[in-house]
Amino acid sequence: MDTAEIARQVKEQLIKHNIGQRVFGHYVLGLSQESINGLSGDPLASQSSSIKAPSDDPSGGESQPGTPLPLPGHTGLSIQELVAMSPELDTYAITKKVKEVLTDNNLGQRLFGETILGLTQGSVSDLLARPKPWHKLSLKGREPFVRMQLWLQDPHSVEKLMDMKRLEKKAYMKRRLSSLSDSHSVDVGLVGTDYMQGSQSPGQQHLKKPRVVLGPEEKEALKRAYQQKPYPSPKTIEELASQLNLKTSTVINWFHNYRSRIRRELFIEEIQAAGGVGGPGSDAGSPSLRGSKSGEGDSCDGTESEGTVEIRQGLGIGLDDQSGTCKDQDMEAESETDCTSSGLAGPGSSCGPGGLALFGLTEASSSSQASSTNIPASGPARNPRDNNLRKKKAANLNNIIHRLEKAASKEDPSEWEF
DNA sequence: TACCAGTCAATATA
DNA sequence: TATATTGACTGGTA
Numbered sequence: 303m304d305t306a307e308i309a310r311q312v313k314e315q316l317i318k319h320n321i322g323q324r325v326f327g328h329y330v331l332g333l334s335q336e337s338i339n340g341l342s343g344d345p346l347a348s349q350s351s352s353i354k355a356p357s358d359d360p361s362g363g364e365s366q367p368g369t370p371l372p373l374p375g376h377t378g379l380s381i382q383e384l385v386a387m388s389p390e391l392d393t394y395a396i397t398k399k400v401k402e403v404l405t406d407n408n409l410g411q412r413l414f415g416e417t418i419l420g421l422t423q424g425s426v427s428d429l430l431a432r433p434k435p436w437h438k439l440s441l442k443g444r445e446p447f448v449r450m451q452l453w454l455q456d457p458h459s460v461e462k463l464m465d466m467k468r469l470e471k472k473a474y475m476k477r478r479l480s481s482l483s484d485s486h487s488v489d490v491g492l493v494g495t496d497y498m499q500g501s502q503s504p505g506q507q508h509l510k511k512p513r514v515v516l517g518p519e520e521k522e523a524l525k526r527a528y529q530q531k532p533y534p535s536p537k538t539i540e541e542l543a544s545q546l547n548l549k550t551s552t553v554i555n556w557f558h559n560y561r562s563r564i565r566r567e568l569f570i571e572e573i574q575a576a577g578g579v580g581g582p583g584s585d586a587g588s589p590s591l592r593g594s595k596s597g598e599g600d601s602c603d604g605t606e607s608e609g610t611v612e613i614r615q616g617l618g619i620g621l622d623d624q625s626g627t628c629k630d631q632d633m634e635a636e637s638e639t640d641c642t643s644s645g646l647a648g649p650g651s652s653c654g655p656g657g658l659a660l661f662g663l664t665e666a667s668s669s670s671q672a673s674s675t676n677i678p679a680s681g682p683a684r685n686p687r688d689n690n691l692r693k694k695k696a697a698n699l700n701n702i703i704h705r706l707e708k709a710a711s712k713e714d715p716s717e718w719e720f
Numbered sequence: 721t722a723c724c725a726g727t728c729a730a731t732a733t734a
Numbered sequence: 735t736a737t738a739t740t741g742a743c744t745g746g747t748a
Contacts, residue, residue, distance in 0.1 A: 515730090515731075559741065563740085
């Protein structure tokens with residue numbers, strides 16, 4: 303888009319919603335008012351590539367993230383550079399602190415997400431509740447944590463967010479007033495939740511696909527299928543889909559999501575078991591360890607699965623084995639055991655720095671989060687969660703042993719499979 | 721091509 | 735109303 307056009311539209315929006323250039327410049331672009339005034343070139347190009355061009359008014363209440371605040375004190379560096387330069391961060395401690403600050407100051411996840419992180423409320427909720435350990439994150443995944451860290455370090459962070467909150471409220475009230483006085487006015491540009499609730503054009507409306515909501519029976523069946531085979535063959539997927547009256551893409555998506563969320567839950571379990579107190583993971587609705595767990599430690603051929611009979615009887619599906627790769631178990635075994643149980647960690651090992659701990663507990667955090675996540679060789683279980691973890695780890699160890707044995711039976715090391 | 725990480729956004733729940 | 739959950743999607747990687 304033409305930069306002059308962008309500038310023109312931004313100007314229009316600022317006037318329309320009574321937002322000063324100073325505020326806009328400070329919060330959105332990290333520039334002074336004079337700089338904003340003189341903008342005729344490409345104001346957004348100087349921002350990090352991850353910082354999307356403002357598509358809306360930050361105080362407009364629209365549920366559209368993408369315009370995080372400038373990085374305090376680091377305006378010369380892009381977020382990617384900061385992430386790349388960042389030392390290992392304790393993501394759990396960061397999210398804990400952020401949650402505290404937000405709660406203490408009565409600041410919402412939506413506002414925080416949209417202004418500070420450039421993420422939606424749901425993503426923020428997810429991040430805060432289930433932070434992945436630093437070393438498990440990609441560069442992109444680290445970005446929000448760096449932003450959070452910088453935000454926490456900024457002495458005026460709360461103050462700025464409060465300002466944003468006030469601005470939002472003001473803009474909202476203004477809209478309310480104007481919509482009351484002119485019920486015919488069509489303000490689709492910045493209508494916030496109104497937009498979400500259906501003020502789109504009819505064209506947009508009919509493009510929207512209704513969200514699929516899986517029923518408890520369907521979920522249960524899928525979980526059982528997962529226990530049988532975390533990586534079902536196309537044939538199994540087809541069968542599951544037809545039995546459950548779902549689209550195959552829905553089944554595929556469900557398996558992807560479930561695998562990924564289970565993996566993430568394991569990180570949380572590990573962190574908590576390692577010393578994190580309370581915090582995330584105490585939820586009961588996550589895909590974590592309630593009935594899906596057997597899939598993780600089971601041998602690849604599913605011999606330990608408890609769902610076999612049920613799924614076959616319940617769905618009439620013969621789960622074929624040919625294409626199951628056991629990759630999920632492999633990965634989870636890696637993430638849980640490869641650093642602790644043997645020398646299996648390869649080039650892509652997920653061990654923390656120096657092989658200190660399993661889930662990337664930073665040196666800083668490892669002191670507070672116990673010395674490691676290693677499986678205790680023995681000792682009484684402290685609570686059911688510990689038992690659960692122990693079981694999982696034992697299952698994963700079995701898996702590793704199983705594969706080691708398989709590997710050992712091959713003479714040529716190049717044939718070894720891990 | 722299959723899988724994953726990360727995210728959105730609709731919906732459910734507190 | 736704020737937060738949590740989750741199906742779907744995008745883009746990257748092996």
